[in-house]
Amino acid sequence: MDDDIQAPGANPENLMSLVAAAFDGKVVVPEFQREFVWPRESVEELLTSLLNRYFVGTLLTLDTPAHDPLFPFRVLEGVGEIRGPMAPPAGTVRLILDGQQRLTSLFYAINEPPIGLRGTTHPYRFFVRLEPALAGDLDDAITGVSIGWSTGIQRMEKEVAAHRTLPLPVLAKHGLFYPWLYGQPVWDDDQKEELTALHRRLADFMIPVVSLVSETGADNIVNIFERVNRTGVPLSLFDLVAARMYLQGLVKPTLHDLWRAFKADHAELADQIGADGMLRLVALLEGMELKKATLLRLDSLGRDGFLARWKQASECLVQAWERLRVEYGAYGGRLIPYGTMLVPLAALLDHVKRQRLQASAYRRLDTWYWRSVFGQRYESGVNNKITLDVTEVSTWCEGGVPPSWMSDLEVDDIPLDADAPRSAIYRGVLCLSALKGARDFCTGEPIALNECEDDHVFAKGVYAGDHPVNGILNRAFIKKECNNSKRAKTPDAFFAHCLDGHGGDEDLLLSTLGSHLISKEGYRALLANDFPSFVAQRGITVSHEISERIATDRATG
DSSP: OOTTOOOOOEEEEEHHHHHHHHHTTSEEEETTSOOOOOOHHHHHHHHHHHHTTOOOOOEEEEEEESSSOSSOEEEOTTHHHHHOSOOOOSSEEEEEEEOHHHHHHHHHHHHOOSOBOTTOSSBEEEEEEHHHHHTTOGGGTEEEEETTOHHHHHHHHHHHHTTSEEEHHHHHOHHHHHHHHHHOSSSOHHHHHHHHHHHHHHHTOEEEEEEEOGGGOHHHHHHHHHHHHHHOOOOOHHHHHHHHHHHTTOOSSOHHHHHHHHHHHOHHHHHHHHHHHHHHHHHHHTTOOOOHHHHTTGGGGHHHHHHHHHHHHHHHHHHHHHHHHHTTOOOSGGGOSOGGGHHHHHHHHHHHHHTTOOHHHHHHHHHHHHHHHHTTGGGSOHHHHHHHHHHHHHHHHTTOOOOGGGGGOOGGGSOTTOOOTTOHHHHHHHHHHHHTTOBOTTTOOBOOGGGOEEEESSOHHHHTTTSOTTSGGGEEEEOHHHHHHHTTOOHHHHHHHHHHHTTTOHHHHHHHHHTTTOOHHHHHHHHTTOHHHHHHHHHHHHHHHHHHHHOHHHHHO
16 A cells, blocks of 8 residues: 555536536546436436535546546547547546536536437437526426427427527526527516526536546555445435434434335335435425425424324325326336326325315326326426426316316327337327237237337338337337237238237227227228328327327316
């Protein structure tokens, strides 16, 4: 051991300067780091924390010669897509040993590289809604929108044109922000000062950086990296509430004990909502807002009050989970359009049950659910929408008027060309098929949907070169054995095989196809190997099914 090596200390550095250095290829990541994996929600949370000037942890870096690095390295994800091939930088580069996800997230939001986030096909753009930002509601100001969601992007672009919303790059960059600020006609001088302060919060954000030197040694650096990624997780909201509740006497069990017990009994449900989701539901049942500062005051319930709400939240979550599976067709995690919707669904079911409302209340609740799914309502601004929906839908269930936002959704506006398996629309259509009792194409027998993948109707291997085969209208639940029979076949050949499996009874085969939302006209298109006609006909059938689910007048009866 070299006793002359000093323990590194943390020095504050400007975060935007680090992003700029990453753009120039001078801040990089070692090859042994995992890929960028943060989803939209995590990027939004980071941006919100930066604008709130919250502590977002430290960065751990290593300076190493670019021509003879201690570890092989690569540029941050998205840099290559924007800059193209780059010559190795001269001098030294800085390896990010801890903080890659945070730095890459900010780089992504500011520079908008043409790549999707985790589990998505289309890139996302991030925006700051100025009215809630100026009102101090930064938790609801940040919105990430997929460019594949044309309705959402168009809505944002209209707000940008009206100077009510800023793309994140404009807020972050001096050269874009000030020309916009002094050229817009909407905000007055006082508001301009507030907007400038908001810009400075991001532009001047300082983050502690711990810098290692090459003399630390490769083995020691890897050990440090492993320890940081194993134990260096910043305290979460749940951790902070647990500490506060400990002071209120929640010792045996602790809050973590309660969560572990719930997760042991309901593992898949717990994975969907997360520990923080349970706290949000406890707050909702108590009539509290879903802001971080408010949630940190859950200790005001006291030990017994908190335990009572926890028990209530646990029970209504299990009820919501059952309804999600039985009434909405989301029998497994990969079919749930929005895990975040479990929280308001649980609160609303609890309200309907405790108020002893009639069957029409449940129908209205169903309509809210399907309109939220196919309107992609929970893509952003989740906490605000949860609070609003629990209030307005509860009133509607009691006989009031429907929430005003419901009138914004028309079936023709729903993009049924969704091709991302994580998309709410993609999953929603599969759920509708599950509710129809999707049966085996080859035999018409019931199938265990949780054992089936959603696969292509027009085989990918045959049609991918000419048609957008990955869209949801060309996907269906298909058993592995049946799918093996389909591979490399044209639809007319495959469904001739399926007809044989139905004893040559075409009406029986049509009934099976109907369980997959494929009409008689869609079947004729399959026999003609006509992809565009099949997609169009299936779109008509799916749209009709959606119309039935989202009709507010049907729910009112």
